[in-house]
Amino acid sequence: xxxxxxxxxxxxxxxxxxxxxxxxxxxxxxxxxxxxxxxxxxxxxxxxxxxxxxxxxxxxxxxxxxxxxxxxxxxxxxxxxxxxxxxxxxxxxxxxxxxxxxxxxxxxxxxxxxxxxxxxxxxxxxxxxxxxxxxxxxxxxxxxxxxxxxxxxxxxxxxxxxxxxxxxxxxxxxxxxxxxxxxxxxxxxxxxxxxxxxxxxxxxxxxxxxxxxxxxxxxxxxxxxxxx
Amino acid sequence: xxxxxxxxxxxxxxxxxxxxxxxxxxxxxxxxxxxxxxxxxxxxxxxxxxxxxxxxxxxxxxxxxxxxxxxxxxxxxxxxxxxxxxxxxxxxxxxxxxxxxxxxxxxxxxxxxxxxxxxxxxxxxxxxxxxxxxxxxxxxxxxxxxxxxxxxxxxxxxxxxxxxxxxxxxxxxxxxxxxxxxxxxxxxxxxxxxxxxxxxxxxxxxxxxxxxxxxxxxxxxxxxxxxx
DNA sequence: AGCTCGATTAGGCGATTCACCTAGGCCCCC
DNA sequence: GGGGGCCTAGGTGAATCGCCTAATCGAGCT
Numbered sequence: 001x002x003x004x005x006x007x008x009x010x011x012x013x014x015x016x017x018x019x020x021x022x023x024x025x026x027x028x029x030x031x032x033x034x035x036x037x038x039x040x041x042x043x044x045x046x047x048x049x050x051x052x053x054x055x056x057x058x059x060x061x062x063x064x065x066x067x068x069x070x071x072x073x074x075x076x077x078x079x080x081x082x083x084x085x086x087x088x089x090x091x092x093x094x095x096x097x098x099x100x101x102x103x104x105x106x107x108x109x110x111x112x113x114x115x116x117x118x119x120x121x122x123x124x125x126x127x128x129x130x131x132x133x134x135x136x137x138x139x140x141x142x143x144x145x146x147x148x149x150x151x152x153x154x155x156x157x158x159x160x161x162x163x164x165x166x167x168x169x170x171x172x173x174x175x176x177x178x179x180x181x182x183x184x185x186x187x188x189x190x191x192x193x194x195x196x197x198x199x200x201x202x203x204x205x206x207x208x209x210x211x212x213x214x215x216x217x218x219x220x221x222x223x224x225x226x227x228x
Numbered sequence: 229x230x231x232x233x234x235x236x237x238x239x240x241x242x243x244x245x246x247x248x249x250x251x252x253x254x255x256x257x258x259x260x261x262x263x264x265x266x267x268x269x270x271x272x273x274x275x276x277x278x279x280x281x282x283x284x285x286x287x288x289x290x291x292x293x294x295x296x297x298x299x300x301x302x303x304x305x306x307x308x309x310x311x312x313x314x315x316x317x318x319x320x321x322x323x324x325x326x327x328x329x330x331x332x333x334x335x336x337x338x339x340x341x342x343x344x345x346x347x348x349x350x351x352x353x354x355x356x357x358x359x360x361x362x363x364x365x366x367x368x369x370x371x372x373x374x375x376x377x378x379x380x381x382x383x384x385x386x387x388x389x390x391x392x393x394x395x396x397x398x399x400x401x402x403x404x405x406x407x408x409x410x411x412x413x414x415x416x417x418x419x420x421x422x423x424x425x426x427x428x429x430x431x432x433x434x435x436x437x438x439x440x441x442x443x444x445x446x447x448x449x450x451x452x453x454x455x456x
Numbered sequence: 457a458g459c460t461c462g463a464t465t466a467g468g469c470g471a472t473t474c475a476c477c478t479a480g481g482c483c484c485c486c
Numbered sequence: 487g488g489g490g491g492c493c494t495a496g497g498t499g500a501a502t503c504g505c506c507t508a509a510t511c512g513a514g515c516t
Contacts, residue, residue, distance in 0.1 A: 024349045029257025096324065121252045166463060179445035182502065193502085194466050201504075202463085212503060216441065217407030220448050394492060410473065421473085422495050429475070430492090440474065 014041040015132060018059060020052040020066040020078065021045075021094070026117065030065070030094070033121050040128065049073035049081075056086055063128065066111075068095040068102055074171055074189060076109050083110035090131050094124060101162050103142045105170065113137030161222060164206045172199040177219030242269040243360060246287060248280040248294040248306065249273075249322070254345065258293070258322070261349050268356065277301035277309075284314055291356065294339075296323040296330055304337050311338035318359050322352060328442070329449045331370045332388065341365030373436030389450055392434050400427040405447030 017034060019042050021027045031042045043059045046052040049070055056064065064082060068075035079091055093106045096117045103114035112131045115123050116139075127137040161173055175185045182200070186193045200215065209215045245262060247270050249255045259270045271287045274280035277298055284292065292310060296303035307319055321334045324345040331342035340359045343351050344367075355365040366374070389401055403413045410428070414421045428443065437443045 023254075023346055025257040025261060025345065025352070026251075026254050027257070028260055028349070029253040029255070032256055032260055033253060117253065118251055121256070124253070168464065179439075179441045181439060181441050191464090192466055194468095195464075197503075198464080198466070204504095211407075211409055213407050213409045213444070216444055217448055220445055221452075224449070224452075396493065419493090420495055422497095423493075425474075426493080426495070432475095 014039055015063060016041060016043040016059060016061040017128070018043060018052065018055055018061040018064040019045045020047075020049075020064060020070070022047040022067065022069075022071045030124065033124065034128070037125065047071070049075075049078040052078055053081060053085070056082055056089065060086070061089065063090045063092060063131065065092045065094050065124075065128075068093055068097055068106065071188075076105060076167060076171065077189070079106065079109045079111055092124075092127055092131055092137070099139055099142050103138060105167050107136070107138075108167070114139075114142065161203075161207065165203060169199050169203050169206070172196060173203050173219055174223060176200065176203075176216060177221075177223030179216075179220065242267055243291060244269060244271040244287060244289040245356070246271060246280065246283055246289040246292040247273045248275075248277075248292060248298070248303075250275040250295065250298050258352065261352065262356070265353065277303075277306040280306055281309060281313070284310055284317065288314070289317065291318045291320060291359065293320045293322055293352075293356075296321055296325055296334065304333060307334065307337045307339055320352075320355055320359055320365070326445075327367055327370050328373070328437070328446060331366060332374065335364070335366075342367075342370065369436065389431075389435065389447075393431060397427050397431050397434070400424060401431050401447055402451060404428065404431075404444060405451035407444075407448070 017040060019027055019031060019034075021030070024047070027045055027047070031045065034040045034042055043061050044055040046055050047070070050073075052064070052066065055061075066075055066078060066082075070078065075093070075095070079093070082089055082091060091111045092113045092115065093103075093111045094115050094117060095102060095106075099114050099116050106114050113127045113136060115127045115137070119139075130137040161170060165173055171189070172185060175188065180188070182193050182196045186196045189196070200212065204210070204212075204215050207215070207218065209218060245268060247255055247259060247262075249258070252275070255273055255275070259273065262268050262270055271289050272283040274283050275298070278301075280292070280294065283289075294303055294306060294310075298306065303321070303323070307321070310317055310319060319339045320341045320343065321331075321339045322343050322345060323330060323334075327342050327344050334342050341355045341364060343355045343365070347367075358365040389398060393401055399417070400413060403416065408416070410421050410424045414424045417424070428440065432438070432440075432443050435443070435446065437446060
């Protein structure tokens with residue numbers, strides 16, 4: 001029961017939902033919550049990006065719920081690939097990361113909503129129904145934040161990793177903050193070690209950091225404070 | 229169904245377990261997993277420390293499963309209070325934080341086991357049964373790090389950098405935690421870079437840490453929270 | 457339409473660091 | 487006197503760092 005797999009019940013009446021998360025217990029809780037709704041149904045579960053792509057192909061769900069931090073690959077990458085292979089697939093991100101930091105990135109690569117894991121169960125159901133209705137689901141906080149698009153280029157004080165770094169750079173920054181070596185990051189993202197090192201150099205330049213040790217220290221602290 | 233509360237079924241045959249976690253979905257997944265076992269039963273759920281203390285008093289469970297990061301209070305504090313009010317209550321920590329950084333702390337305040345949330349569901353059940361059998365549950369990695377003591381009786385003073393590391397090693401450990409490179413440490417201590425590297429290797433061996441990145445992560449966190 | 461600019465990817469190269477090994481001088485304890 | 491831990495430091499091969507160049511691509515400016 002806890003192994004991820006596709007178990008289509010074949011109901012034409014229920015909305016088919018694919019669940020992508022590498023936390024078995026969380027997946028189970030979410031599955032039970034959703035299956036309690038008479039019009040929603042988990043049609044498959046995946047704990048890796050590869051498995052998610054396979055199941056999306058085989059089950060062609062209406063909605064996919066994906067975690068941003070998978071074991072072997074980036075959640076953002078998975079969303080991009082899902083969107084390009086299945087343009088009509090709606091994607092809801094359910095992540096433990098702070099929405100203020102990641103929601104905008106998730107939307108940019110094609111997600112239709114973002115819910116934090118610490119949120120109440122009702123939020124997930126609300127998000128699902130909002131997205132199924134064709135709208136975008138975000139918390140009030142993030143919605144307020146996304147309205148003003150004004151930035152201050154030049155020497156502004158907006159030197160936060162979230163605003164200055166590009167998507168890829170931010171991704172690498174986070175993985176560095178988890179104590180991963182360049183080699184480990186490269187393997188997880190399926191990139192060359194040199195690419196990761198190049199990203200790291202760009203991050204250092206943007207944040208005004210000189211040594212790799214300093215960057216690691218900064219990334220660790222930042223990662224620690226900005227999540228539940 | 230998703231609201232935390234005490235619902236004692238009153239079975240004298242099953243082990244009563246109190247669940248303390250502020251993530252509703254995770255709590256639900258964990259509850260379902262545990263209730264599938266015929267001899268285990270979730271007798272109550274709490275999402276705050278206050279509620280946990282109330283339910284522990286009312287339900288007097290055999291085991292409590294608590295998350296380290298609750299909304300309004302520290303999980304460590306909760307464990308301390310639970311232990312002092314109910315000395316026979318066994319406590320299992322299930323946290324999303326890295327075990328290398330938190331497991332020892334949790335054990336010192338009275339927990340009997342530590343499982344990371346990213347671990348498989350089976351690990352939680354193993355941990356529960358190990359603790360019910362009167363033993364301590366830890367991952368192989370953490371156990372390896374805590375092993376070298378072997379002689380401390382009674383109070384169980386753990387393996388903290390302060391007690392295991394020599395003076396010089398601890399000094400180097402602290403400077404590493406400040407994000408200094410080996411070269412910088414060497415210059416500051418008027419020693420060869422090789423000596424610093426040797427110290428670092430010894431520190432890693434003593435603490436059961438494999439890579440320099442992991443050591444840096446551990447050192448930064450330890451320096452941050454200070455006084456193990 | 458042409459052009460710049462940033463993002464992403466990746467390789468080269470010399471210096472540095474990593475991980476694992478040996479080793480001498482020191483001090484303490486059995 | 488013989489372990490054993492501590493502090494020091496070198497050797498070696500692999501990996502990483504820091505600083506280059508560079509191709510591709512899309513977005514935006516002229």
